[in-house]
Amino acid sequence: MPSIESVVEPLVSLRDVHLAFAGNPVLKGINLDVYPGQAVSIIGPSGSGKSTILRCITGLLQPQRGQIRVADTRVDALTREAQRIELRKRVGFVFQQYNLFPHLSVLQNLMIAPRKVLGRNRIDAEKDARALLAKVRMEHKADAYPGQLSGGQQQRVAIARALTMRPQLILFDEVTSALDPETVGEVLTVIRELTQEGMTCVLVTHEMRFAEEISDVVYFTENGVIVEHGSAEQIFEHPANERTREFLRHALGAPARRGPIVSDPYLLTNLSRYSLSV
Amino acid sequence: MNHWLEFFVHWASSLGLNYGFLLDAYPRSTLAQGALTTLWLCLLTIIGSLLTGLGLAALLTSGKRALAVPARVFIEVTRNTPTLVQLYCAFLVLNMLLNQAVGTANPLTPFAWVVIVISLHKGAFHAEALRAGIEAVPAVTLEAARSLAFSNRQLLWNVQLPLALRFALPSLINNLIDLVKMTAVASAIAVGDITYSAIMIWTQSDNVLELMILLLGFYGLLSFIVNCVGRYLEARLRMPGYGH
Ligand SMILES: Nc1ncnc2c1ncn2[C@@H]1O[C@H](COP(=O)(O)OP(=O)(O)O)[C@@H](O)[C@H]1O
Ligand SMILES: [Mg+2]
Numbered sequence: 001m002p003s004i005e006s007v008v009e010p011l012v013s014l015r016d017v018h019l020a021f022a023g024n025p026v027l028k029g030i031n032l033d034v035y036p037g038q039a040v041s042i043i044g045p046s047g048s049g050k051s052t053i054l055r056c057i058t059g060l061l062q063p064q065r066g067q068i069r070v071a072d073t074r075v076d077a078l079t080r081e082a083q084r085i086e087l088r089k090r091v092g093f094v095f096q097q098y099n100l101f102p103h104l105s106v107l108q109n110l111m112i113a114p115r116k117v118l119g120r121n122r123i124d125a126e127k128d129a130r131a132l133l134a135k136v137r138m139e140h141k142a143d144a145y146p147g148q149l150s151g152g153q154q155q156r157v158a159i160a161r162a163l164t165m166r167p168q169l170i171l172f173d174e175v176t177s178a179l180d181p182e183t184v185g186e187v188l189t190v191i192r193e194l195t196q197e198g199m200t201c202v203l204v205t206h207e208m209r210f211a212e213e214i215s216d217v218v219y220f221t222e223n224g225v226i227v228e229h230g231s232a233e234q235i236f237e238h239p240a241n242e243r244t245r246e247f248l249r250h251a252l253g254a255p256a257r258r259g260p261i262v263s264d265p266y267l268l269t270n271l272s273r274y275s276l277s278v
Numbered sequence: 279m280n281h282w283l284e285f286f287v288h289w290a291s292s293l294g295l296n297y298g299f300l301l302d303a304y305p306r307s308t309l310a311q312g313a314l315t316t317l318w319l320c321l322l323t324i325i326g327s328l329l330t331g332l333g334l335a336a337l338l339t340s341g342k343r344a345l346a347v348p349a350r351v352f353i354e355v356t357r358n359t360p361t362l363v364q365l366y367c368a369f370l371v372l373n374m375l376l377n378q379a380v381g382t383a384n385p386l387t388p389f390a391w392v393v394i395v396i397s398l399h400k401g402a403f404h405a406e407a408l409r410a411g412i413e414a415v416p417a418v419t420l421e422a423a424r425s426l427a428f429s430n431r432q433l434l435w436n437v438q439l440p441l442a443l444r445f446a447l448p449s450l451i452n453n454l455i456d457l458v459k460m461t462a463v464a465s466a467i468a469v470g471d472i473t474y475s476a477i478m479i480w481t482q483s484d485n486v487l488e489l490m491i492l493l494l495g496f497y498g499l500l501s502f503i504v505n506c507v508g509r510y511l512e513a514r515l516r517m518p519g520y521g522h
Contacts, residue, residue: 058425081429088427099422102520103440112436113426147519158422165426 010069011036011169011200012057017066017076019052026052027063028224034169034202034217039195041203041211041232044221045247050204053221054171057202058091059084071168089117092162092170096177098154100146106133106157107142114164125164132160136190152183159190170194172203208251212236220244295488305479312475313496319392319461319471320500324454326397331404331450338409349405356402362463365395369467392464396457403453411446412438444515451508458500472496 012034019027026049034040042050055061056068059075068075070087078084100109110129114120120128133139136156146154155175162170172191176184188210195201195214205211211218211232218235220228220243228241239245283300290297299305337349356364369391376384386394415438423437465474476489 060421060424085427085429088425091425093422093425095418095422097418099416099418101419101423101437102517103444103515113428116432116436117427117429145518145520147517147521149519161426 008035010034011071012202013067013069014053014056015067015069017053017056017063017068019049019056019061019063026224027056030066030221030224030226032219032226032229034200036168036200037198038216039201039203039214040217040219041205041215042219042221043205043208043211043235043247043251044219044227048221049224050221051173054093054173054202054204057171058093059087085117089165090168092165092167094155094158094162094170094172094175096174098146098151098158098178100154100158100161102146105143105145106138106149109146109157110161110164113161118165128164129160132163133157135163135193136160137186150183151179152186155179155187156190159187159194169200169202172201172205174204174206176205176207206251208236208248220247222247290488295491296485297488299479299483299485299488305483308470308475308479309472309492312470312472315389315464315470316461316472316496316500319389319396319464319469320458322393323396323400323457323461326393327400327404327453327457328450330397330401331408334401334405335408335412338405339412353402353405356399357406361395361399361460362466364399365392365463365466368395388467388469389464391467392461392469396460396463400453400457400460403456404450407446407449407453408442410449411442411444414445415441444517447508447512447515451504451511454504454508455501458504459497462497 010033012032014030014032017027017030018025030049030053032040032042032053042053044050052061056063057070057075059078062078063076066076070091073083073087075087078087100106101112104112107126107129110132111122111125114125114128115122130139130142133142136159138153138156138160141149141153141157146157149157159170159175175191176187179187184207188207191201191203192210192214203211203215213232215232217229218232219226220235220239220241222243228235228239228244230240234240235244236248239248287297287300300309334349334353337345338353340346369388373384373386373391376386419441420433420438423433428436461471462473464471465477468474473493476493480486480489
């Protein structure tokens with residue numbers, strides 16, 4: 001990628017982003033670049049600030065320090081609702097818990113934002129919605145309600161819903177973490193297809209094999225800092241940092257070297273330091 | 279019509295109930311007028327209380343202390359005092375003060391006072407039901423709407439209120455059934471609702487039992503109708519599969 005990076009501007013760039021919740025620092029100087037068409041994965045233990053990074057990119061959270069740029073929008077400097085709306089029209093977000101609107105049918109879930117936010121007419125919005133449902137192989141459930149679908153089906157609908165806005169960029173926040181192992185694959189297939197079509201994606205994921213397969217760049221975060229980043233091969237095959245190596249050892253399920261118990265085993269933080277939610 | 283009435287009176291007399299007064303034009307029209315007044319009271323207080331409840335719930339959930347605290351104080355005072363006492367206070371004290379201030383230009387009739395007092399009283403209960411509904415809307419669902427570029431206004435009308443209303447509906451219907459029965463307090467300040475009309479008739483003749491049965495039947499029917507409308511709305515607004 002370096003040859004491309006030198007000529008193309010990043011679509012998303014974070015520079016020295018700091019964010020604290022009520023004095024509790026969560027992001028401590030994040031630098032991150034996403035180039036158009038790239039799939040970038042963020043991996044790292046729970047609570048390391050991965051979701052917070054994604055929320056900052058789409059303006060749901062405002063950092064106390066640092067710069068966030070999406071295309072030519074300075075996200076950290078947005079003050080008015082109208083500016084945030086303009087940003088969010090271009091940035092899709094898919095959540096771990098799907099977050100579909102339970103009172104609307106699948107089709108209505110896909111039509112409401114294009115109609116209300118983009119002002120598109122009913123017929124076009126419906127045509128688009130049905131095409132996107134077909135893309136995620138959910139066209140047969142257009143009239144079902146979210147509560148009637150399995151987790152994997154809901155998540156595919158949520159991806160289609162994000163696509164209805166024709167975003168330049170989609171953020172995926174642990175979208176398979178709440179799914180049964182059997183249904184993880186159907187969601188990953190959809191995301192894989194999107195990246196193959198050239199959609200710019202930022203994925204927070206615990207699916208290490210998947211991240212390795214589809215990512216152009218992988219960032220490893222811990223405790224609110226980027227410990228290491230590089231190509232998928234670099235991070236997964238030749239991690240430079242000891243923290244990264246230790247995390248991957250656990251995450252990839254390799255038999256972990258268990259040292260002697262040096263610290264209090266009943267301390268919760270020691271119990272499941274790298275417990276994963278997949 | 280009259281034919282059916284005669285038939286009913288005849289049939290009731292075989293049960294030992296004397297509904298003969300229904301054949302007299304005067305008590306009959308008094309009762310009919312009373313029934314109509316009660317219907318109007320119900321209709322206006324249902325609308326008034328729901329609007330009050332919505333307004334109070336908006337204040338409660340505004341996140342602004344200056345708005346939420348007065349709303350909370352109003353709700354607690356209203357919920358914790360009897361409606362009848364509130365009505366006496368409003369009619370005997372506020373209305374008198376108003377009379378002193380503006381004399382005969384006072385536009386508020388006893389009927390209007392009943393509508394105001396019941397609307398505010400039940401509005402306090404609706405506000406609590408709606409607040410519970412609003413707070414039950416998952417924050418992540420709102421975040422999803424926001425990330426789809428909804429404005430705050432679109433989010434409120436398309437996501438937050440529709441969901442809050444569904445969560446609050448059973449409590450709201452419960453409040454409205456109670457409201458129908460509560461309109462009987464109007465009789466305490468001589469508004470000619472059906473209860474007052476019945477009292478007027480039975481003080482002049484000996485038919486308390488017959489009028490009681492009519493009254494109970496009438497209120498029962500009204501509550502039943504509200505109940506049916508509630509069931510219908512719940513069925514219409516059902517979210518298939520939600521919460522399973
Ligand atoms: N709204 C919030 N208020 C306070 N603390 C929060 C909030 N959101 C996240 N945090 C804290 O910030 C840290 C990072 O959270 P998050 O970004 O969700 O981590 P990750 O997604 O990597 O698991 C956690 O310690 C979490 O408790
Ligand atoms: Mg997270």
